[in-house]
Amino acid sequence: MDGGATAVARAHSNIALVKYWGKRDATLNTPAVGSISVTLDALYTDTRVTFAPDLAVDEFWLAGCRSDATRITHVLDLVRGYAASMGLPTAGLNAVVSSTNNFPTGAGLASSASGFAALALAASGAAGLALPARELSILARHGSGSAARSIFGGFAEMHAGTAADGSDAYAEELLDRADWPLAVVVAITEHGEKSINSTIGMNESKASSPFYQAWLDSADGDLAEMRGAIHDRDFTRLGELSEYNCLKLHALMLTTRPALIYWNAATVAAMHAVQGLRAAGVSAYFTIDAGPQVKVLCRPGDAAAVQHAMALVPGVHEARISALGPAAFRLE
Ligand code: DP6
Numbered sequence: 001m002d003g004g005a006t007a008v009a010r011a012h013s014n015i016a017l018v019k020y021w022g023k024r025d026a027t028l029n030t031p032a033v034g035s036i037s038v039t040l041d042a043l044y045t046d047t048r049v050t051f052a053p054d055l056a057v058d059e060f061w062l063a064g065c066r067s068d069a070t071r072i073t074h075v076l077d078l079v080r081g082y083a084a085s086m087g088l089p090t091a092g093l094n095a096v097v098s099s100t101n102n103f104p105t106g107a108g109l110a111s112s113a114s115g116f117a118a119l120a121l122a123a124s125g126a127a128g129l130a131l132p133a134r135e136l137s138i139l140a141r142h143g144s145g146s147a148a149r150s151i152f153g154g155f156a157e158m159h160a161g162t163a164a165d166g167s168d169a170y171a172e173e174l175l176d177r178a179d180w181p182l183a184v185v186v187a188i189t190e191h192g193e194k195s196i197n198s199t200i201g202m203n204e205s206k207a208s209s210p211f212y213q214a215w216l217d218s219a220d221g222d223l224a225e226m227r228g229a230i231h232d233r234d235f236t237r238l239g240e241l242s243e244y245n246c247l248k249l250h251a252l253m254l255t256t257r258p259a260l261i262y263w264n265a266a267t268v269a270a271m272h273a274v275q276g277l278r279a280a281g282v283s284a285y286f287t288i289d290a291g292p293q294v295k296v297l298c299r300p301g302d303a304a305a306v307q308h309a310m311a312l313v314p315g316v317h318e319a320r321i322s323a324l325g326p327a328a329f330r331l332e
Helices: 070-086 113-126 131-142 147-149 198-208 212-231 237-256 265-279 300-311
Strands: 005-017 023-025 033-053 059-064 066-068 094-101 155-158 171-175 185-188 283-288 293-296 316-322
Touching: 005 113, 005 147, 005 212, 005 237, 005 283, 023 198, 033 113, 033 147, 033 185, 033 212, 070 094, 070 113, 070 131, 070 316, 094 113, 113 131, 113 147, 131 147, 131 171, 147 155, 147 171, 155 212, 171 212, 185 300, 198 237, 212 237, 237 283, 237 293, 265 283, 265 293, 265 300, 293 300, 300 316
Parallel strands: 059 094
Antiparallel strands: 005 033, 033 094, 033 155, 033 316, 059 066, 155 171, 185 293, 185 316, 283 293
């Protein structure tokens, strides 16, 4: 097979401190609100993409198992479109995509974020394109909104944008990870697949929660405050705002019909344990996405104590310490 038609990329997962929930345009997958995240060093996806003439369809292999390629094909079609406009031969070819995560898939650890960021970089590279980070971010967004942020390392902000074609809905780096080292302890309370995926859940929230409009109206204020906390390296402000924004999101989820209850008993116990840590003088703050896992933000010097406290929570299977991660990069 022509070596020029293969590329391998690694992208790290991220967790939002100010969260994305709700779409402005479902077809373009533009978010209704901006978001700010940190990229995680400990959780990543490696993806190999090969465009080849002998494939009847796109194939997607996740951890060695043939999986549904619908969303993958959507991103590959955009890559083929770019390739066609450049007159590249990969424009007319299907692809084999093989991905592995170093963490449980589909359990609220943002596998779609790292997965589609790795796909955007590997697929564009395999097609023979050298896209700038902004274009990669837009490409990743078409796969999953949160993936737009995983193109970048450290602290990243996703812009909701206003353009009808989605051209201003991309992420960019706010701060390099070296400029403010933080740690995130990931407490895994469940290894299984989550019940309702984010895409479906956020559409249901938009359609049914009386809190949805308030969620939209308060987003810009949270984003501005978070930018300020990052700019000032104010960890207390960053942590308090992260918890507040997370609980606001879960209030929106809980008031969706049917209700989106992503927490289990260990999730709630972990939240109380984080409050207990603070009462004991350890500066730690939780955040939770569309799943039962709890991520605890802390300073690197407190990470071991936070990990220890999380591991003691009944129902927590594993607590992993992560530093902030790098931007997506090519392995081959
Ligand atoms: C709760 O990016 O998974 O993690 O764009 O529909 O694929 P789609 O949604 P997705 O939603 C992430 C939601 C969240 C918050 C966040 O990461 O900002």
